[in-house]
Amino acid sequence: xxxxxxxxxxxxxxxxxxxxxxxxxxxxxxxxxxxxxxxxxxxxxxxxxxxxxxxxxxxxxxxxxxxxxxxxxxxxxxxxxxxxxxxxxxxxxxxxxxxxxxxxxxxxxxxxxxxxxxxxxxxxxxxxxxxxxxxxxxxxxxxxxxxxxxxxxxxxxxxxxxxxxxxxxxxxxxxxxxx
Amino acid sequence: xxxxxxxxxxxxxxxxxxxxxxxxxxxxxxxxxxxxxxxxxxxxxxxxxxxxxxxxxxxxxxxxxxxxxxxxxxxxxxxxxxxxxxxxxxxxxxxxxxxxxxxxxxxxxxxxxxxxxxxxxxxxxxxxxxxxxxxxxxxxxxxxxxxxxxxxxxxxxxxxxxxxxxxxxxxxxxxxxxxxxxxxxxxxxxxxxxxxxxxxxxxxx
Numbered sequence: 001x002x003x004x005x006x007x008x009x010x011x012x013x014x015x016x017x018x019x020x021x022x023x024x025x026x027x028x029x030x031x032x033x034x035x036x037x038x039x040x041x042x043x044x045x046x047x048x049x050x051x052x053x054x055x056x057x058x059x060x061x062x063x064x065x066x067x068x069x070x071x072x073x074x075x076x077x078x079x080x081x082x083x084x085x086x087x088x089x090x091x092x093x094x095x096x097x098x099x100x101x102x103x104x105x106x107x108x109x110x111x112x113x114x115x116x117x118x119x120x121x122x123x124x125x126x127x128x129x130x131x132x133x134x135x136x137x138x139x140x141x142x143x144x145x146x147x148x149x150x151x152x153x154x155x156x157x158x159x160x161x162x163x164x165x166x167x168x169x170x171x172x173x174x175x176x177x178x179x
Numbered sequence: 180x181x182x183x184x185x186x187x188x189x190x191x192x193x194x195x196x197x198x199x200x201x202x203x204x205x206x207x208x209x210x211x212x213x214x215x216x217x218x219x220x221x222x223x224x225x226x227x228x229x230x231x232x233x234x235x236x237x238x239x240x241x242x243x244x245x246x247x248x249x250x251x252x253x254x255x256x257x258x259x260x261x262x263x264x265x266x267x268x269x270x271x272x273x274x275x276x277x278x279x280x281x282x283x284x285x286x287x288x289x290x291x292x293x294x295x296x297x298x299x300x301x302x303x304x305x306x307x308x309x310x311x312x313x314x315x316x317x318x319x320x321x322x323x324x325x326x327x328x329x330x331x332x333x334x335x336x337x338x339x340x341x342x343x344x345x346x347x348x349x350x351x352x353x354x355x356x357x358x359x360x361x362x363x364x365x366x367x368x369x370x371x372x373x374x375x376x377x378x379x380x381x382x383x384x
Contacts, residue, residue: 011370050345056234
């Protein structure tokens with residue numbers, strides 16, 4: 001064992017942390033070196049001195065102050081929980097509640113719009129249906145030219161004679177005449 | 180209710196300590212289940228030990244007391260954070276040590292005048308309870324101031340382990356858990372700190 005190894009093991013020796021063989025080596029070194037022996041004794045005395053150092057104790061105000069702090073902490077906790085509950089709307093936090101309200105308003109306005117847009121179209125459908133029914137019944141009684149022109153120009157009206165047929169008839173007549 | 184309980188602390192402490200002889204772990208378990216007397220017993224059991232420990236680190240008695248108040252308040256508010264896998268003493272010393280370290284860091288940044296820079300006359304110590312004579316009182320004060328100065332001169336990482344070992348008398352394994360460093364490092368730091376203290380306190384030995 002050299003000096004460095006010896007110094008590294010002083011505390012382990014004092015605190016009984018060495019194995020039997022290590023302890024024997026350490027003690028052999030101590031017996032061979034008076035300075036080493038003095039150092040170990042000095043360290044042991046230092047430890048005893050540290051142990052004898054006057055300990056600091058808590059003041060008489062410690063517990064009352066701690067009580068006050070605990071009570072104020074309790075109040076804060078109850079305040080926080082009260083705030084939490086008072087801030088809730090129907091069990092929702094303010095942010096969630098406002099989001100829900102916006103969504104609800106959107107839904108209501110959308111459904112109202114849908115209803116209002118469906119109303120007039122339905123009415124117009126009813127009107128157009130009735131007018132077409134009247135037309136179906138009435139064409140035979142209509143004799144005026146204007147009505148005839150309007151029926152010809154209306155391509156959607158399947159009952160009227162198509163223009164292309166008239167043209168074709170004219171073309172056929174022309175071919176016949178040429179022959 | 181809490182006020183009344185804390186006002187009768189000394190008698191309750193006797194009840195908790197003498198009648199039932201609860202371990203720390205049993206007391207914290209009782210406290211976790213809502214028994215505030217168990218909390219009071221724990222505070223009484225640890226307040227002085229922890230103040231003594233923190234005082235050696237921060238070198239200010241009032242600050243040490245404030246830190247232990249914070250520690251005890253944390254024990255009250257975070258009681259469920261303790262898990263019965265470690266010793267209660269390890270847990271509470273770790274909390275106090277962490278608060279002390281934070282305070283030391285703040286002190287460093289503030290660059291407040293260190294107590295080690297003050298003369299012996301500037302320091303305040305509690306008068307020892309059993310002093311036979313004024314001469315002995317002065318002698319004790321001198322020894323205490325020298326010990327305090329020597330501890331204060333240690334680097335922070337040496338100081339904490341030395342205080343835990345040689346003043347608080349905690350086992351190496353527990354110190355290793357508190358400061359969260361390997362056992363070998365704890366032993367080596369304690370050894371080196373003791374050699375430095377031996378040099379600094381040579382005149383008193």
